[in-house]
Amino acid sequence: MLDGQMAQMEALYRSHGPALLRYLQRSFGSHADAEDLLQETFVRALSGGDDWPQVRSPRAFLFGVARHVGLTVARRAKLRSTEPLTDVAAAEAGGEQVDGRICQIRAAIARLPEQIRQTLELRLHDELSYEEVAMVLEIPVGTVRSRLHSAMRMLRDEMETRNEMEKSS
Amino acid sequence: MNAEKLDGLLVDYSLGAVPEDVAMLIEACAKNDPAIRKSIAAYRGVAELAKRAGDAPSPSLPAFPRQQMERARYSQQARRAIRWVAAAAACVVIGFLGGTRWSGPVSEVATPVVQVNAPAGPAADVQVAAATDFWSVARLRAYAKRQALAANVHSVSADAWNVKSWADIQRIGG
Numbered sequence: 001m002l003d004g005q006m007a008q009m010e011a012l013y014r015s016h017g018p019a020l021l022r023y024l025q026r027s028f029g030s031h032a033d034a035e036d037l038l039q040e041t042f043v044r045a046l047s048g049g050d051d052w053p054q055v056r057s058p059r060a061f062l063f064g065v066a067r068h069v070g071l072t073v074a075r076r077a078k079l080r081s082t083e084p085l086t087d088v089a090a091a092e093a094g095g096e097q098v099d100g101r102i103c104q105i106r107a108a109i110a111r112l113p114e115q116i117r118q119t120l121e122l123r124l125h126d127e128l129s130y131e132e133v134a135m136v137l138e139i140p141v142g143t144v145r146s147r148l149h150s151a152m153r154m155l156r157d158e159m160e161t162r163n164e165m166e167k168s169s
Numbered sequence: 170m171n172a173e174k175l176d177g178l179l180v181d182y183s184l185g186a187v188p189e190d191v192a193m194l195i196e197a198c199a200k201n202d203p204a205i206r207k208s209i210a211a212y213r214g215v216a217e218l219a220k221r222a223g224d225a226p227s228p229s230l231p232a233f234p235r236q237q238m239e240r241a242r243y244s245q246q247a248r249r250a251i252r253w254v255a256a257a258a259a260c261v262v263i264g265f266l267g268g269t270r271w272s273g274p275v276s277e278v279a280t281p282v283v284q285v286n287a288p289a290g291p292a293a294d295v296q297v298a299a300a301t302d303f304w305s306v307a308r309l310r311a312y313a314k315r316q317a318l319a320a321n322v323h324s325v326s327a328d329a330w331n332v333k334s335w336a337d338i339q340r341i342g343g
Contacts (some may be wrong), residue, residue, distance in 0.1 A: 006239075010233050042238065046245070048239055054213070101218055105219055105222045117197060121223060160211070
């Protein structure tokens with residue numbers, strides 16, 4: 001049974017590991033930190049092995065554990081990155097062709113309030129459903145919905161304002 | 170439906186989070202209403218851009234940390250065992266303390282008053298009182314009776330053997 005549990009964990013690691021690593025890297029620090037956090041996430045998830053039969057979405061469960069692990073470590077080490085999406089220079093150095101509008105939206109997302117930004121990122125970048133986002137952030141689904149509505153309206157308004165400014169100039 | 174609710178629904182639609190039937194309704198409305206079409210286009214554009222903004226090259230996944238996981242599993246089992254033992258010990262202690270605290274005062278075992286008649290002859294054997302009541306009246310009475318038999322005391326009246334206290338024993342012995 002225990003070997004079965006370990007095999008299950010390995011399968012989850014293979015399927016959700018890359019997304020979790022991206023999430024941890026984006027939210028909590030460098031690649032090396034993220035790898036440590038990912039490992040800690042799976043160790044913690046194994047410790048909570050008794051709860052697995054009750055887990056509806058393993059992906060959301062793992063994201064929730066990863067978030068807790070990241071927050072705990074960040075609180076301890078204060079390594080939390082505050083502007084994960086505005087590091088345009090790093091993206092360019094990585095060979096990514098960054099066009100102007102993506103730059104703008106990155107800046108706009110970075111200016112969103114923390115909670116709203118987290119919710120948006122989990123939905124758009126990690127492709128979690130509203131219910132899964134709610135599980136990860138431990139908030140009601142209605143709150144997820146309203147945060148996403150706010151985020152999209154803010155971004156739309158900001159992009160429209162910028163477009164008008166560009167047109168007028 | 171008010172404008173705000175409709176706007177929220179359009180956001181959900183552009184994020185791909187509405188059921189199939191609702192999506193069909195929105196599409197039907199959008200065909201006849203240019204404002205809805207414009208809103209949907211704006212939200213979809215924002216969602217698409219935001220998604221692209223977050224796209225990052227897939228990081229290389231390190232090997233599955235099997236060793237650490239095994240270690241964690243063993244320590245988890247050890248912790249669980251310790252918890253069980255601690256819980257069992259706590260139950261025993263609580264039971265013991267509760268038992269001594271809440272049980273009533275220990276009632277004295279009523280010592281039956283045994284009417285001992287004068288033996289017919291020296292051959293009669295005398296039952297020794299239970300070993301548990303070492304200092305009980307019954308035991309002392311039995312002791313006194315043995316002493317009396319050993320001394321061939323047969324002339325003691327029946328009343329004299331009605332021993333109920335230390336004073337009675339002293340009286341017989343005296």
